[in-house]
Amino acid sequence: MTTQALSQITPDALWIDVSSSFQSLEHPFLCCLAREHAVGHWSYSQTPDEPGSLEIAATMLHGYIKGLDRTIDLIGHGTGGLLALLYARRFPHRVRSLSLMSVGASPAVDWQAYYYAQLESLPCDRDRVLMQVAGTLFDAHTRTGAMQMARVLEQSLIRSLSPHSLLQRVWMKPEGVPVPLMVCGGCDDIVVDTELLRGWLPLLKEGDRIWQCPGGRHFFHADYPQTVADQVLSFWEAPEVTSAGLKYARKTASEPL
Template identity: 40%
Template sequence: MFKNPDVLWLNTNPYLLRFNLPIIKYLSRHVNICQWEYSQTEDEGTSLDIAIELLDDYISLLKKPVNLIGHSTCGLLGLLYAQKYPEKVKSLTILGVGINPSLDWLSYYYLLRTNLYFSKERILSRLANILFGYHNYYYQKAFIGLLEKALLYSLSPHSLYKRFNLSIEKISSPLMICGSENDQIVSWEEITKWKNYLKPQDILWQCPEGEHFFHYFQPSLVSENIINFLMSQVNTQPQLKEKELIINN
Protein backbone atom coordinates (compact mmCIF):
# COMPACT_ATOMS: atom_id res chain seq x y z
CA MET A 1 0.00 0.00 0.00
CA PHE A 2 1.28 3.48 -0.89
CA LYS A 3 1.90 5.70 2.10
CA ASN A 4 2.40 9.42 2.30
CA PRO A 5 5.35 10.08 4.65
CA ASP A 6 6.37 13.33 6.28
CA VAL A 7 10.00 12.18 6.53
CA LEU A 8 11.99 10.33 3.87
CA TRP A 9 15.27 8.60 4.75
CA LEU A 10 17.51 8.19 1.69
CA ASN A 11 19.61 5.10 1.01
CA THR A 12 21.82 4.53 -2.04
CA ASN A 13 23.58 1.26 -1.18
CA PRO A 14 21.82 -2.06 -0.37
CA TYR A 15 24.78 -3.29 1.71
CA LEU A 16 24.69 -0.23 3.99
CA LEU A 17 20.92 -0.36 4.45
CA ARG A 18 21.21 -2.18 7.81
CA PHE A 19 23.01 0.77 9.41
CA ASN A 20 19.93 2.96 8.96
CA LEU A 21 17.42 0.60 10.53
CA PRO A 22 17.98 1.32 14.28
CA ILE A 23 17.51 5.07 13.95
CA ILE A 24 14.56 4.68 11.58
CA LYS A 25 12.95 2.49 14.23
CA TYR A 26 13.42 5.26 16.84
CA LEU A 27 12.17 7.97 14.48
CA SER A 28 9.12 5.93 13.50
CA ARG A 29 7.82 6.27 17.07
CA HIS A 30 7.43 9.99 16.53
CA VAL A 31 7.14 10.70 12.81
CA ASN A 32 5.59 9.21 9.71
CA ILE A 33 8.77 7.96 8.00
CA CYS A 34 9.64 5.88 4.95
CA GLN A 35 12.95 4.80 3.49
CA TRP A 36 13.66 5.43 -0.19
CA GLU A 37 16.30 3.18 -1.71
CA TYR A 38 18.20 3.64 -4.95
CA SER A 39 19.58 0.41 -6.41
CA GLN A 40 21.95 -0.07 -9.32
CA THR A 41 23.72 -3.10 -10.76
CA GLU A 42 27.48 -3.47 -10.44
CA ASP A 43 27.81 -2.98 -14.22
CA GLU A 44 25.70 0.18 -14.27
CA GLY A 45 27.43 3.53 -14.50
CA THR A 46 27.21 5.81 -11.47
CA SER A 47 24.89 8.77 -12.03
CA LEU A 48 23.73 11.14 -9.34
CA ASP A 49 21.54 12.84 -11.94
CA ILE A 50 19.56 9.64 -12.55
CA ALA A 51 19.16 9.11 -8.80
CA ILE A 52 17.90 12.69 -8.40
CA GLU A 53 15.29 12.24 -11.11
CA LEU A 54 14.11 8.90 -9.67
CA LEU A 55 13.85 10.51 -6.25
CA ASP A 56 11.82 13.32 -7.79
CA ASP A 57 9.50 10.78 -9.44
CA TYR A 58 8.64 9.44 -6.00
CA ILE A 59 8.42 12.77 -4.16
CA SER A 60 6.17 14.13 -6.92
CA LEU A 61 3.67 11.40 -6.00
CA LEU A 62 3.49 12.75 -2.44
CA LYS A 63 2.15 16.09 -3.68
CA LYS A 64 3.61 17.88 -0.67
CA PRO A 65 7.07 19.00 0.55
CA VAL A 66 8.93 16.32 2.50
CA ASN A 67 11.65 16.27 5.20
CA LEU A 68 14.71 14.54 3.71
CA ILE A 69 17.41 12.76 5.74
CA GLY A 70 20.61 11.21 4.39
CA HIS A 71 24.00 10.00 5.61
CA SER A 72 27.26 10.44 3.67
CA THR A 73 26.61 9.92 -0.09
CA CYS A 74 22.87 9.81 0.66
CA GLY A 75 23.25 13.22 2.31
CA LEU A 76 24.96 14.46 -0.84
CA LEU A 77 21.99 13.19 -2.86
CA GLY A 78 19.59 15.02 -0.55
CA LEU A 79 21.64 18.20 -0.80
CA LEU A 80 21.70 18.12 -4.61
CA TYR A 81 17.96 17.41 -4.69
CA ALA A 82 17.21 20.30 -2.33
CA GLN A 83 19.25 22.63 -4.54
CA LYS A 84 17.37 21.54 -7.67
CA TYR A 85 13.86 21.23 -6.21
CA PRO A 86 13.74 23.57 -3.17
CA GLU A 87 9.95 23.83 -3.26
CA LYS A 88 9.65 20.06 -2.65
CA VAL A 89 11.94 19.92 0.42
CA LYS A 90 10.41 20.95 3.74
CA SER A 91 13.74 20.44 5.52
CA LEU A 92 17.02 18.62 4.96
CA THR A 93 19.05 16.72 7.56
CA ILE A 94 22.49 15.48 6.49
CA LEU A 95 24.81 13.30 8.55
CA GLY A 96 28.55 12.92 8.00
CA VAL A 97 28.63 15.47 5.17
CA GLY A 98 31.40 18.05 5.28
CA ILE A 99 32.03 21.34 3.54
CA ASN A 100 33.10 19.30 0.50
CA PRO A 101 29.89 17.24 0.30
CA SER A 102 31.39 14.70 -2.09
CA LEU A 103 33.89 13.55 0.55
CA ASP A 104 32.81 10.10 1.74
CA TRP A 105 34.23 6.72 2.76
CA LEU A 106 34.69 5.80 -0.92
CA SER A 107 36.93 8.79 -1.56
CA TYR A 108 38.94 7.84 1.55
CA TYR A 109 39.21 4.24 0.33
CA TYR A 110 40.56 5.33 -3.05
CA LEU A 111 42.96 7.72 -1.34
CA LEU A 112 44.38 4.77 0.62
CA ARG A 113 44.54 2.62 -2.52
CA THR A 114 46.48 5.34 -4.31
CA ASN A 115 48.99 6.10 -1.56
CA LEU A 116 49.52 2.79 0.24
CA TYR A 117 51.16 -0.25 -1.32
CA PHE A 118 48.96 -2.68 0.59
CA SER A 119 46.61 -5.39 -0.58
CA LYS A 120 42.95 -4.56 -1.09
CA GLU A 121 41.99 -6.71 1.90
CA ARG A 122 44.47 -4.95 4.18
CA ILE A 123 43.19 -1.53 3.11
CA LEU A 124 39.58 -2.62 3.67
CA SER A 125 40.59 -3.92 7.10
CA ARG A 126 42.06 -0.54 7.99
CA LEU A 127 38.99 1.21 6.60
CA ALA A 128 36.67 -1.02 8.65
CA ASN A 129 38.55 0.03 11.81
CA ILE A 130 38.15 3.69 10.90
CA LEU A 131 34.48 3.41 9.96
CA PHE A 132 33.22 1.22 12.78
CA GLY A 133 35.90 1.17 15.49
CA TYR A 134 35.81 -2.64 15.87
CA HIS A 135 39.09 -4.50 16.40
CA ASN A 136 37.70 -7.99 16.91
CA TYR A 137 39.04 -10.37 14.21
CA TYR A 138 35.66 -11.88 13.37
CA TYR A 139 33.95 -8.49 13.16
CA GLN A 140 36.77 -7.33 10.92
CA LYS A 141 36.31 -10.23 8.51
CA ALA A 142 32.57 -9.55 8.33
CA PHE A 143 33.04 -5.83 7.68
CA ILE A 144 35.71 -6.43 5.05
CA GLY A 145 33.27 -8.63 3.13
CA LEU A 146 30.47 -6.08 3.52
CA LEU A 147 32.61 -3.15 2.36
CA GLU A 148 33.91 -5.12 -0.61
CA LYS A 149 30.33 -5.67 -1.79
CA ALA A 150 29.30 -2.10 -0.96
CA LEU A 151 32.07 -0.81 -3.24
CA LEU A 152 30.34 -2.38 -6.25
CA TYR A 153 26.97 -0.73 -5.61
CA SER A 154 27.94 2.72 -4.39
CA LEU A 155 26.49 5.86 -5.92
CA SER A 156 29.61 7.77 -4.90
CA PRO A 157 31.10 9.75 -7.84
CA HIS A 158 34.66 8.69 -6.96
CA SER A 159 36.84 6.02 -8.59
CA LEU A 160 40.40 4.75 -8.43
CA TYR A 161 41.28 7.12 -11.28
CA LYS A 162 39.49 10.28 -10.23
CA ARG A 163 38.13 11.88 -7.08
CA PHE A 164 35.55 14.66 -7.32
CA ASN A 165 35.18 17.90 -5.43
CA LEU A 166 31.85 19.72 -5.30
CA SER A 167 31.26 23.29 -4.22
CA ILE A 168 28.63 24.23 -1.65
CA GLU A 169 25.54 26.17 -2.65
CA LYS A 170 23.13 27.60 -0.11
CA ILE A 171 19.74 25.95 0.01
CA SER A 172 16.52 27.69 0.98
CA SER A 173 15.11 24.77 3.01
CA PRO A 174 15.81 24.54 6.77
CA LEU A 175 19.02 22.55 7.22
CA MET A 176 20.41 20.35 10.00
CA ILE A 177 24.01 19.14 9.75
CA CYS A 178 25.16 16.35 12.06
CA GLY A 179 28.67 15.05 12.61
CA SER A 180 30.60 12.88 15.03
CA GLU A 181 33.44 14.11 17.21
CA ASN A 182 35.57 11.05 16.39
CA ASP A 183 34.67 10.62 12.70
CA GLN A 184 37.94 10.05 10.83
CA ILE A 185 36.36 10.20 7.37
CA VAL A 186 34.61 13.58 7.69
CA SER A 187 36.18 15.36 10.63
CA TRP A 188 34.26 17.71 12.90
CA GLU A 189 36.51 20.49 11.62
CA GLU A 190 35.12 19.90 8.13
CA ILE A 191 31.58 19.87 9.51
CA THR A 192 32.01 23.20 11.32
CA LYS A 193 33.02 24.92 8.07
CA TRP A 194 29.31 24.84 7.23
CA LYS A 195 28.84 27.79 9.61
CA ASN A 196 29.40 30.29 6.82
CA TYR A 197 26.44 28.83 4.91
CA LEU A 198 23.87 28.46 7.69
CA LYS A 199 20.62 30.38 7.94
CA PRO A 200 19.16 31.48 11.32
CA GLN A 201 16.88 28.42 11.54
CA ASP A 202 19.62 25.93 10.61
CA ILE A 203 21.32 23.67 13.16
CA LEU A 204 24.86 22.31 13.45
CA TRP A 205 24.98 19.37 15.89
CA GLN A 206 27.82 17.17 17.15
CA CYS A 207 27.41 13.56 18.28
CA PRO A 208 30.00 12.83 21.02
CA GLU A 209 31.05 9.45 19.53
CA GLY A 210 30.16 6.78 17.01
CA GLU A 211 32.73 7.16 14.22
CA HIS A 212 31.44 7.74 10.68
CA PHE A 213 28.28 5.65 11.19
CA PHE A 214 27.38 7.44 14.42
CA HIS A 215 23.66 7.26 13.65
CA TYR A 216 23.97 3.46 13.87
CA PHE A 217 25.87 3.41 17.16
CA GLN A 218 23.91 6.28 18.78
CA PRO A 219 20.42 5.91 17.27
CA SER A 220 18.40 7.25 20.21
CA LEU A 221 20.58 10.33 20.77
CA VAL A 222 20.75 11.23 17.08
CA SER A 223 17.02 10.54 16.67
CA GLU A 224 16.08 12.83 19.58
CA ASN A 225 18.02 15.73 18.10
CA ILE A 226 16.58 15.20 14.62
CA ILE A 227 13.05 15.15 16.06
CA ASN A 228 13.75 18.40 17.96
CA PHE A 229 14.89 19.95 14.68
CA LEU A 230 11.81 18.74 12.79
CA MET A 231 9.48 19.99 15.51
CA SER A 232 11.18 23.39 15.48
CA GLN A 233 10.17 24.02 11.89
CA VAL A 234 7.11 26.15 11.22
CA ASN A 235 4.01 24.08 10.44
CA THR A 236 5.92 20.81 10.89
CA GLN A 237 3.63 18.43 12.74
CA PRO A 238 4.68 14.86 11.87
CA GLN A 239 2.23 12.09 12.71
CA LEU A 240 3.03 8.84 14.45
CA LYS A 241 2.86 5.99 11.96
CA GLU A 242 4.97 2.95 11.23
CA LYS A 243 7.72 3.08 8.65
CA GLU A 244 7.70 1.48 5.26
CA LEU A 245 10.48 0.51 2.88
CA ILE A 246 10.22 2.27 -0.49
CA ILE A 247 12.39 0.89 -3.27
CA ASN A 248 13.17 2.56 -6.58
CA ASN A 249 15.20 0.79 -9.24
Protein backbone atom coordinates in the same frame (compact mmCIF):
# COMPACT_ATOMS: atom_id res chain seq x y z
CA MET B 1 15.30 1.72 -7.89
CA THR B 2 12.89 0.58 -5.21
CA THR B 3 10.74 2.52 -2.78
CA GLN B 4 9.80 1.12 0.60
CA ALA B 5 7.67 2.75 3.30
CA LEU B 6 8.26 2.24 7.02
CA SER B 7 4.80 3.70 7.61
CA GLN B 8 1.44 2.69 6.17
CA ILE B 9 0.54 6.32 5.55
CA THR B 10 2.12 8.88 3.23
CA PRO B 11 5.54 9.69 4.72
CA ASP B 12 6.37 13.01 6.31
CA ALA B 13 10.10 12.21 6.15
CA LEU B 14 12.11 10.30 3.57
CA TRP B 15 15.40 8.48 4.18
CA ILE B 16 17.55 8.50 1.02
CA ASP B 17 19.49 5.26 0.67
CA VAL B 18 22.01 4.66 -2.13
CA SER B 19 23.76 1.63 -0.62
CA SER B 20 21.71 -1.44 0.24
CA SER B 21 24.77 -2.90 1.99
CA PHE B 22 24.22 -0.55 4.93
CA GLN B 23 20.47 -1.11 5.42
CA SER B 24 20.87 -3.38 8.44
CA LEU B 25 23.05 -0.73 10.11
CA GLU B 26 20.52 2.03 9.45
CA HIS B 27 17.41 0.11 10.47
CA PRO B 28 17.53 0.74 14.27
CA PHE B 29 17.95 4.48 13.71
CA LEU B 30 15.05 4.63 11.25
CA CYS B 31 12.86 2.66 13.65
CA CYS B 32 13.61 5.24 16.36
CA LEU B 33 12.47 8.00 14.01
CA ALA B 34 9.41 6.03 12.91
CA ARG B 35 8.09 5.83 16.48
CA GLU B 36 7.44 9.58 16.35
CA HIS B 37 7.24 10.40 12.63
CA ALA B 38 5.90 8.80 9.46
CA VAL B 39 9.18 7.81 7.78
CA GLY B 40 9.59 6.49 4.26
CA HIS B 41 12.64 4.65 2.91
CA TRP B 42 13.65 5.43 -0.68
CA SER B 43 16.48 3.35 -2.06
CA TYR B 44 18.46 3.50 -5.27
CA SER B 45 20.42 0.49 -6.46
CA GLN B 46 22.44 -0.31 -9.54
CA THR B 47 24.21 -3.30 -11.02
CA PRO B 48 28.03 -3.47 -11.08
CA ASP B 49 27.96 -2.79 -14.84
CA GLU B 50 25.93 0.42 -14.59
CA PRO B 51 27.72 3.78 -14.35
CA GLY B 52 27.10 5.73 -11.17
CA SER B 53 25.03 8.82 -11.93
CA LEU B 54 23.73 11.30 -9.38
CA GLU B 55 21.66 12.86 -12.16
CA ILE B 56 19.81 9.61 -12.88
CA ALA B 57 19.25 9.04 -9.18
CA ALA B 58 17.93 12.59 -8.75
CA THR B 59 15.52 12.10 -11.65
CA MET B 60 14.15 8.92 -10.08
CA LEU B 61 13.89 10.56 -6.67
CA HIS B 62 11.95 13.44 -8.20
CA GLY B 63 9.61 10.97 -9.84
CA TYR B 64 8.68 9.70 -6.39
CA ILE B 65 8.55 12.97 -4.45
CA LYS B 66 6.45 14.87 -7.00
CA GLY B 67 3.68 12.33 -6.42
CA LEU B 68 3.40 13.18 -2.71
CA ASP B 69 0.70 15.50 -1.42
CA ARG B 70 3.00 17.41 0.95
CA THR B 71 6.46 18.84 1.40
CA ILE B 72 8.85 16.37 2.98
CA ASP B 73 11.74 16.16 5.44
CA LEU B 74 14.68 14.68 3.54
CA ILE B 75 17.41 12.84 5.44
CA GLY B 76 20.44 10.90 4.28
CA HIS B 77 23.93 9.71 5.20
CA GLY B 78 27.05 10.13 3.07
CA THR B 79 26.23 9.95 -0.63
CA GLY B 80 22.55 9.52 0.23
CA GLY B 81 22.81 12.86 1.99
CA LEU B 82 24.60 14.36 -1.02
CA LEU B 83 21.74 13.26 -3.27
CA ALA B 84 19.21 14.77 -0.84
CA LEU B 85 21.22 18.01 -0.78
CA LEU B 86 21.32 18.28 -4.57
CA TYR B 87 17.59 17.62 -4.74
CA ALA B 88 16.78 20.23 -2.07
CA ARG B 89 18.79 22.85 -3.95
CA ARG B 90 16.91 22.10 -7.16
CA PHE B 91 13.40 21.70 -5.75
CA PRO B 92 13.28 23.60 -2.43
CA HIS B 93 9.50 24.04 -2.64
CA ARG B 94 9.11 20.26 -2.30
CA VAL B 95 11.36 19.96 0.75
CA ARG B 96 10.31 20.96 4.27
CA SER B 97 13.76 20.38 5.77
CA LEU B 98 17.07 18.66 5.08
CA SER B 99 19.02 16.57 7.61
CA LEU B 100 22.52 15.47 6.57
CA MET B 101 24.56 12.74 8.27
CA SER B 102 28.33 12.70 7.68
CA VAL B 103 28.15 15.25 4.86
CA GLY B 104 30.70 18.05 5.03
CA ALA B 105 30.59 21.48 3.44
CA SER B 106 32.47 19.91 0.51
CA PRO B 107 29.67 17.39 0.17
CA ALA B 108 31.24 14.87 -2.20
CA VAL B 109 33.75 13.77 0.46
CA ASP B 110 32.64 10.31 1.56
CA TRP B 111 34.09 7.05 2.82
CA GLN B 112 34.75 5.81 -0.72
CA ALA B 113 36.91 8.85 -1.48
CA TYR B 114 38.79 8.10 1.75
CA TYR B 115 39.16 4.43 0.79
CA TYR B 116 40.58 5.20 -2.66
CA ALA B 117 43.03 7.70 -1.17
CA GLN B 118 44.21 5.05 1.31
CA LEU B 119 44.48 2.46 -1.46
CA GLU B 120 46.82 4.76 -3.38
CA SER B 121 48.98 5.78 -0.43
CA LEU B 122 49.34 2.60 1.64
CA PRO B 123 51.74 -0.21 0.64
CA CYS B 124 49.00 -2.82 1.17
CA ASP B 125 46.74 -4.93 -0.99
CA ARG B 126 43.04 -4.19 -1.36
CA ASP B 127 41.88 -6.58 1.36
CA ARG B 128 44.23 -5.11 3.95
CA VAL B 129 43.17 -1.57 3.09
CA LEU B 130 39.51 -2.54 3.44
CA MET B 131 40.28 -4.01 6.86
CA GLN B 132 42.03 -0.83 7.96
CA VAL B 133 39.23 1.37 6.65
CA ALA B 134 36.63 -0.82 8.36
CA GLY B 135 38.48 -0.43 11.65
CA THR B 136 38.44 3.33 11.15
CA LEU B 137 34.79 3.72 10.15
CA PHE B 138 33.25 1.29 12.64
CA ASP B 139 33.72 0.57 16.30
CA ALA B 140 34.92 -2.98 15.56
CA HIS B 141 36.58 -4.36 18.69
CA THR B 142 37.76 -7.67 17.21
CA ARG B 143 39.47 -8.83 14.04
CA THR B 144 36.38 -10.89 13.21
CA GLY B 145 34.21 -7.80 13.53
CA ALA B 146 36.54 -5.81 11.31
CA MET B 147 36.49 -8.59 8.70
CA GLN B 148 32.69 -8.61 8.70
CA MET B 149 32.52 -4.86 8.20
CA ALA B 150 35.21 -5.04 5.49
CA ARG B 151 32.93 -7.40 3.56
CA VAL B 152 30.07 -4.92 3.93
CA LEU B 153 32.29 -2.16 2.55
CA GLU B 154 33.40 -4.37 -0.33
CA GLN B 155 29.78 -5.00 -1.35
CA SER B 156 29.04 -1.29 -1.09
CA LEU B 157 31.97 -0.49 -3.40
CA ILE B 158 30.48 -2.80 -6.01
CA ARG B 159 26.82 -1.80 -5.83
CA SER B 160 26.40 1.63 -4.27
CA LEU B 161 26.14 5.01 -5.94
CA SER B 162 29.25 7.16 -5.58
CA PRO B 163 30.83 9.95 -7.63
CA HIS B 164 34.29 8.47 -6.92
CA SER B 165 36.42 5.73 -8.44
CA LEU B 166 40.02 4.57 -8.28
CA LEU B 167 40.77 6.78 -11.29
CA GLN B 168 38.89 9.88 -10.22
CA ARG B 169 37.82 11.66 -7.05
CA VAL B 170 35.14 14.33 -7.41
CA TRP B 171 35.19 17.59 -5.48
CA MET B 172 32.16 19.85 -5.04
CA LYS B 173 32.43 23.39 -3.76
CA PRO B 174 30.69 24.44 -0.53
CA GLU B 175 27.28 25.92 -1.20
CA GLY B 176 24.23 26.56 0.94
CA VAL B 177 20.67 25.32 0.60
CA PRO B 178 17.47 27.39 0.85
CA VAL B 179 15.53 24.99 3.10
CA PRO B 180 15.98 24.50 6.89
CA LEU B 181 19.18 22.49 7.39
CA MET B 182 20.58 20.23 10.09
CA VAL B 183 24.09 18.83 9.69
CA CYS B 184 25.14 15.94 11.94
CA GLY B 185 28.53 14.30 12.32
CA GLY B 186 30.53 12.07 14.60
CA CYS B 187 33.13 13.60 16.90
CA ASP B 188 35.54 10.76 16.04
CA ASP B 189 34.83 10.60 12.30
CA ILE B 190 38.07 10.99 10.34
CA VAL B 191 36.35 11.04 6.93
CA VAL B 192 34.01 13.97 7.55
CA ASP B 193 35.87 15.51 10.45
CA THR B 194 35.16 18.57 12.57
CA GLU B 195 36.89 20.88 10.10
CA LEU B 196 34.68 19.73 7.22
CA LEU B 197 31.57 20.13 9.38
CA ARG B 198 32.62 23.62 10.45
CA GLY B 199 32.85 24.52 6.79
CA TRP B 200 29.06 24.74 6.91
CA LEU B 201 29.10 27.59 9.42
CA PRO B 202 29.32 30.49 6.91
CA LEU B 203 26.50 28.88 4.90
CA LEU B 204 23.96 28.45 7.69
CA LYS B 205 20.72 30.41 7.94
CA GLU B 206 18.86 31.39 11.07
CA GLY B 207 17.48 28.23 12.65
CA ASP B 208 19.93 25.86 10.91
CA ARG B 209 21.87 23.48 13.16
CA ILE B 210 25.18 21.64 13.37
CA TRP B 211 25.48 18.80 15.88
CA GLN B 212 28.24 16.28 16.58
CA CYS B 213 27.61 12.94 18.25
CA PRO B 214 30.05 12.37 21.15
CA GLY B 215 32.10 9.26 20.49
CA GLY B 216 30.53 8.78 17.07
CA ARG B 217 32.49 7.65 14.04
CA HIS B 218 31.43 7.85 10.38
CA PHE B 219 28.35 5.67 10.94
CA PHE B 220 27.48 7.30 14.27
CA HIS B 221 23.73 6.95 13.67
CA ALA B 222 24.18 3.16 13.66
CA ASP B 223 26.08 3.15 16.97
CA TYR B 224 23.85 5.71 18.74
CA PRO B 225 20.44 5.39 17.04
CA GLN B 226 18.24 6.84 19.78
CA THR B 227 20.59 9.71 20.60
CA VAL B 228 20.77 10.77 16.96
CA ALA B 229 17.04 10.27 16.41
CA ASP B 230 16.25 12.55 19.36
CA GLN B 231 18.33 15.33 17.79
CA VAL B 232 16.67 14.95 14.39
CA LEU B 233 13.16 14.80 15.85
CA SER B 234 13.85 17.96 17.84
CA PHE B 235 14.92 19.70 14.63
CA TRP B 236 11.81 18.55 12.75
CA GLU B 237 9.62 20.05 15.48
CA ALA B 238 11.41 23.43 15.49
CA PRO B 239 9.38 26.52 14.49
CA GLU B 240 11.72 27.23 11.55
CA VAL B 241 10.91 23.82 10.07
CA THR B 242 7.17 23.88 10.67
CA SER B 243 6.88 27.34 9.13
CA ALA B 244 9.01 26.24 6.18
CA GLY B 245 6.39 23.63 5.39
CA LEU B 246 4.09 26.51 4.50
CA LYS B 247 6.72 28.72 2.85
CA TYR B 248 7.82 25.97 0.47
CA ALA B 249 4.35 24.59 -0.25
CA ARG B 250 4.45 22.22 -3.17
CA LYS B 251 3.56 23.74 -6.56
CA THR B 252 0.73 22.06 -8.42
CA ALA B 253 2.40 22.39 -11.81
CA SER B 254 5.06 19.83 -12.65
CA GLU B 255 8.62 21.01 -13.22
CA PRO B 256 11.03 19.24 -15.58
CA LEU B 257 14.19 18.06 -13.89
